[in-house]
Amino acid sequence: MAKDNGIGASVKRREDARFLKGRGRYTDDMNRPGQTYAYILRSWSAHATLNSVDTSAASAADGVVRVFTGKDIEEAGLGGVPCGWEITDKHGNPMKEPAHPILAIGKVRHVGDPIAVVVAESYQQARDAAELIEVDMTDLPAVVDMRTAETIGSAVHDEATDNLCYDWELGDGEATDKAFAEAAHVTTLEFINNRLVANPMEPRCALGDYDEDADHYTLYTTSQNPHVIRLLMGAFVLSIPEHKLRVYAPDVGGGFGTKIFHYAEEAFVTWASAQLKRPVKWTSDRSEAFISDAHGRDHVTKAELAMDAEGKFLALRADTRANMGAYLSTFAPCVPTWLHGTLLAGQYLTPAVHCRVRAMFTNTVPVDAYRGAGRPEATYLLERIINKAAQELGMDQAELRRKNFIRSFPYDTPVALQYDTGDYDATLDAVLEMADYKGFEARKAESAARGKLRGIGLSCYIEACGIAPSSLVGALGARAGLYEAATIRVNPTGSVTVMTGSHSHGQGHETSFAQVVSDALGIPEDQIEIVHGDTDKIPFGMGTYGSRSLAVGGSAIVKAVDKVVAKGKKIAAHLLEAAESDIIFEDGQYKVAGTDKAKAFAEVSLAAYVPHNYPIEEIEPGLEETAFYDPKNFTYPAGSYLCEVEVDPETGKVEIVALSASDDFGNVVNPMIVEGQVHGGLAQGIGQAMLENAAYDEHGQLVSGSYMDYAMPLASDLPSFNVETAEGTPCTHNPLGVKGCGEAGAIGSPPAVVNAVVDALRDYGIDHIDMPVTPLRVWTAIQEASVKQAAE
Amino acid sequence: MSTISITVNGQQKSGTAQGNTLLVDFLRSELKMTGTHVGCDTSQCGACVVHVNGESVKSCTVFASACDGAEVTTIEGMANDDGTLGIVQQAFHEEHGLQCGFCTPGMVMSIADILRNNPQPTEAEIREGLKGNICRCTGYHNIVKAAQSAAATMAGARQAAE
Ligand code: FES
Numbered sequence: 022m023a024k025d026n027g028i029g030a031s032v033k034r035r036e037d038a039r040f041l042k043g044r045g046r047y048t049d050d051m052n053r054p055g056q057t058y059a060y061i062l063r064s065w066s067a068h069a070t071l072n073s074v075d076t077s078a079a080s081a082a083d084g085v086v087r088v089f090t091g092k093d094i095e096e097a098g099l100g101g102v103p104c105g106w107e108i109t110d111k112h113g114n115p116m117k118e119p120a121h122p123i124l125a126i127g128k129v130r131h132v133g134d135p136i137a138v139v140v141a142e143s144y145q146q147a148r149d150a151a152e153l154i155e156v157d158m159t160d161l162p163a164v165v166d167m168r169t170a171e172t173i174g175s176a177v178h179d180e181a182t183d184n185l186c187y188d189w190e191l192g193d194g195e196a197t198d199k200a201f202a203e204a205a206h207v208t209t210l211e212f213i214n215n216r217l218v219a220n221p222m223e224p225r226c227a228l229g230d231y232d233e234d235a236d237h238y239t240l241y242t243t244s245q246n247p248h249v250i251r252l253l254m255g256a257f258v259l260s261i262p263e264h265k266l267r268v269y270a271p272d273v274g275g276g277f278g279t280k281i282f283h284y285a286e287e288a289f290v291t292w293a294s295a296q297l298k299r300p301v302k303w304t305s306d307r308s309e310a311f312i313s314d315a316h317g318r319d320h321v322t323k324a325e326l327a328m329d330a331e332g333k334f335l336a337l338r339a340d341t342r343a344n345m346g347a348y349l350s351t352f353a354p355c356v357p358t359w360l361h362g363t364l365l366a367g368q369y370l371t372p373a374v375h376c377r378v379r380a381m382f383t384n385t386v387p388v389d390a391y392r393g394a395g396r397p398e399a400t401y402l403l404e405r406i407i408n409k410a411a412q413e414l415g416m417d418q419a420e421l422r423r424k425n426f427i428r429s430f431p432y433d434t435p436v437a438l439q440y441d442t443g444d445y446d447a448t449l450d451a452v453l454e455m456a457d458y459k460g461f462e463a464r465k466a467e468s469a470a471r472g473k474l475r476g477i478g479l480s481c482y483i484e485a486c487g488i489a490p491s492s493l494v495g496a497l498g499a500r501a502g503l504y505e506a507a508t509i510r511v512n513p514t515g516s517v518t519v520m521t522g523s524h525s526h527g528q529g530h531e532t533s534f535a536q537v538v539s540d541a542l543g544i545p546e547d548q549i550e551i552v553h554g555d556t557d558k559i560p561f562g563m564g565t566y567g568s569r570s571l572a573v574g575g576s577a578i579v580k581a582v583d584k585v586v587a588k589g590k591k592i593a594a595h596l597l598e599a600a601e602s603d604i605i606f607e608d609g610q611y612k613v614a615g616t617d618k619a620k621a622f623a624e625v626s627l628a629a630y631v632p633h634n635y636p637i638e639e640i641e642p643g644l645e646e647t648a649f650y651d652p653k654n655f656t657y658p659a660g661s662y663l664c665e666v667e668v669d670p671e672t673g674k675v676e677i678v679a680l681s682a683s684d685d686f687g688n689v690v691n692p693m694i695v696e697g698q699v700h701g702g703l704a705q706g707i708g709q710a711m712l713e714n715a716a717y718d719e720h721g722q723l724v725s726g727s728y729m730d731y732a733m734p735l736a737s738d739l740p741s742f743n744v745e746t747a748e749g750t751p752c753t754h755n756p757l758g759v760k761g762c763g764e765a766g767a768i769g770s771p772p773a774v775v776n777a778v779v780d781a782l783r784d785y786g787i788d789h790i791d792m793p794v795t796p797l798r799v800w801t802a803i804q805e806a807s808v809k810q811a812a813e
Numbered sequence: 814m815s816t817i818s819i820t821v822n823g824q825q826k827s828g829t830a831q832g833n834t835l836l837v838d839f840l841r842s843e844l845k846m847t848g849t850h851v852g853c854d855t856s857q858c859g860a861c862v863v864h865v866n867g868e869s870v871k872s873c874t875v876f877a878s879a880c881d882g883a884e885v886t887t888i889e890g891m892a893n894d895d896g897t898l899g900i901v902q903q904a905f906h907e908e909h910g911l912q913c914g915f916c917t918p919g920m921v922m923s924i925a926d927i928l929r930n931n932p933q934p935t936e937a938e939i940r941e942g943l944k945g946n947i948c949r950c951t952g953y954h955n956i957v958k959a960a961q962s963a964a965a966t967m968a969g970a971r972q973a974a975e
């Protein structure tokens with residue numbers, strides 16, 4: 022029977038009511054007395070020398086409080102926006118890391134680069150005044166195409182005349198070459214992993230508020246990780262010590278990665294509020310978001326897979342160019358490297374893998390982590406090339422995969438990871454069953470009778486989540502640790518307040534974390550409050566991204582609970598006049614083993630705060646514990662997705678008729694929330710595969726810069742999904758046995774969709790179409806193939 | 814600047830607005846009703862949907878001045894009088910039709926409107942009807958289920974009344 026509370030129950034979300042009644046508190050809903058409004062004048066040129074910025078007319082305009090330019094930033098001696106990860110290139114040299122000023126100094130490097138900020142009494146006045154700013158710029162040749170960036174002879178940064186940030190490699194190149202030389206069959210695939218815009222529905226917003234009397238700053242911001250912002254902005258940009266700076270990210274309307282990063286606007290409003298002695302608020306509009314939120318993906322790749330005569334994988338080689346955009350965003354350098362190259366073993370026993378990545382500077386918006394971050398790119402590479410290989414070898418796509426599955430764990434991959442556990446046959450079997458793979462040929466014939474082409478595409482993904490052991494990421498270049506923190510405050514009457522460093526921006530932590538604590542302490546969920554998002558309330562936190570909240574943040578909570586229980590046992594032993602070693606804690610009771618003597622959790626809690634009868638010599642009063650959990654390894658969610666499409670050969674229109682997903686997330690705390698996460702990921706993955714594309718023209722103008730041109734998946738574009746969470750193989754190294762589910766859908770689905778489309782078109786001899794597989798691309802591919810076939 | 818009076822969720826409210834002040838800005842800034850959201854600047858996302866004189870309207874596409882004297886219903890007015898969730902809201906809660914909650918006010922308002930015009934929509938009709946509302950979190954799967962379940966609840970209530 023389905024549980025109705027605790028771990029494993031689909032508990033309805035406690036956060037829903039406030040959102041459903043219009044009472045969410047998002048950053049833009051906050052206003053401070055005396056608040057001013059900032060409007061940012063952004064570059065309309067992709068690459069230009071900034072000769073002069075004349076703000077005199079704007080400064081004199083109605084309602085204007087002050088106009089700021091790069092000069093003010095320079096004179097104030099503010100630091101640039103820092104990068105949080107340093108990659109060492111294949112020669113042992115550090116990546117190129119050019120400065121990223123808060124407002125452009127000397128040059129603009131992408132459309133959207135901030136040139137000046139007008140602060141005024143109203144938003145309207147700030148915007149009107151910005152039109153009066155006179156900017157004199159001399160255009161420079163724009164670097165847009167990564168493939169020619171090295172030789173184009175125009176440098177985004179003087180430090181990198183060839184626009185190369187780093188040239189990195191992973192894996193055994195020699196062993197890979199040797200395996201290729203001996204291979205019976207080699208499949209090659211060249212492709213583009215399209216650039217995407219994360220587009221959380223809540224645009225970014227930042228409100229800086231300086232309290233002169235206390236010499237204290239508060240930043241309200243749309244962030245997935247307020248402590249990380251406090252650390253980066255306080256230490257590297259504004260030189261504000263932590264105790265003088267509060268960063269508060271209240272309800273956040275979706276993140277998907279793009280709200281991880283520290284942005285110039287956050288530093289600007291914080292700093293400017295102290296200059297003006299008034300709060301300064303900036304709210305992005307959607308068009309501005311397109312040219313100022315970090316983008317995602319954007320790889321150009323050549324991949325090769327070497328196989329023996331039976332289809333056993335011998336080696337994989339990948340050569341990728343990854344777009345960094347104009348500046349290095351917070352985690353950008355690690356996305357195409359340690360979050361991409363390391364995933365290239367996939368679910369398979371490929372003995373040798375070699376990956377080379379050249380990260381390029383271009384005159385485009387910075388690119389950083391977006392839902393999946395590197396892992397979707399790796400999965401797409403593998404799962405597409407495997408289908409192409411199956412097509413070439415005339416093998417069934419499921420059989421070729423099965424032939425190469427890893428089946429014994431732990432497994433050390435040739436690309437630096439150790440998978441702790443998994444069962445890839447189980448999720449593959451499940452999805453084939455769910456989607457009636459066997460019945461496909463009959464459905465294909467039925468479609469054909471209606472003049473439609475039916476295709477089926479598989480994708481078996483693995484990802485590395487729960488980032489990650491601090492010592493490991495430190496060795497790989499991270500400039501921070503990646504543990505998580507939690508405090509359990511047991512209140513005198515036995516209710517519990519949990520302070521977590523994870524941040525919820527749609528994931529429902531207030532509900533699922535309470536389930537975890539409820540199970541561990543044996544108290545009802547309504548006795549538990551989850552607090553997050555405020556550096557003044559939470560001891561510390563690294564935040565939410567990389568599907569890490571439950572695996573890392575949840576583990577920190579469990580550790581803190583363990584400490585609470587350990588102390589509670591000491592108190593209970595005293596109260597029950599028993600030896601501490603005889604006390605067991607179960608069902609919310611401290612019991613003397615083997616007797617019926619017991620004290621309830623709340624009784625022990627009360628004793629801790631009213632310590633009249635208390636082991637005061639031995640322990641302090643009070644019951645509050647903090648724990649930091651540093652993961653021992655990544656977690657490895659994995660699964661199989663199967664997509665079935667119908668293509669109209671007359672129009673090129675693709676319809677997804679079914680999408681089935683079987684995921685192994687280890688243990689599941691709240692199945693309803695987990696399925697919701699998969700749904701959302703699937704929609705974004707299908708968006709990438711079929712609709713979304715952040716396209717630049719040769720001048721560096723973002724052609725798809727609003728919802729008019731950037732095709733967001735709509736309800737009418739998507740099917741209902743068939744999602745099942747497998748029994749699962751629990752993670753072996755965290756206390757909850759959980760793996761993380763936030764990104765899986767976006768990782769696993771794009772290759773499933775494209776594999777299905779290519780499968781539908783196989784009779785034309787088509788073996789690849791780049792994403793997004795729009796009707797135009799499909800139709801064009803059909804036309805070109807038909808012409809070719811006719812000529813043969 | 815002129816004074817605008819509207820009835821919001823049954824209460825008479827007034828405030829000042831310029832000729833080009835949008836209804837959504839009037840609601841959020843002037844009346845401090847922040848339940849209605851702004852998610853785009855091209856009138857496509859639907860985060861701002863409210864009902865004006867019973868019709869579903871994107872409040873980022875109408876001037877506040879044009880609504881002088883109108884009856885406006887926002888998400889803040891969708892709960893029952895006793896504060897419990899209304900039928901559509903409750904369906905969103907039951908079916909996990911929301912994650913970050915940012916699109917939710919607009920979704921609830923749009924679905925209420927869809928069901929008023931078509932009490933028993935098919936899945937395709939619901940999806941078509943939601944074309945003007947973007948959600949980035951849920952993949953729409955559970956939003957569609959919420960709409961279906963709200964339709965069923967309303968049908969049940971109608972039957973019971975007959
Ligand atoms: S804000 Fe009105 S449609 Fe987007």
Ligand code: FES
Nearest residue numbers: 912916948949950
């Ligand atoms: S719930 Fe987040 S955008 Fe819909």
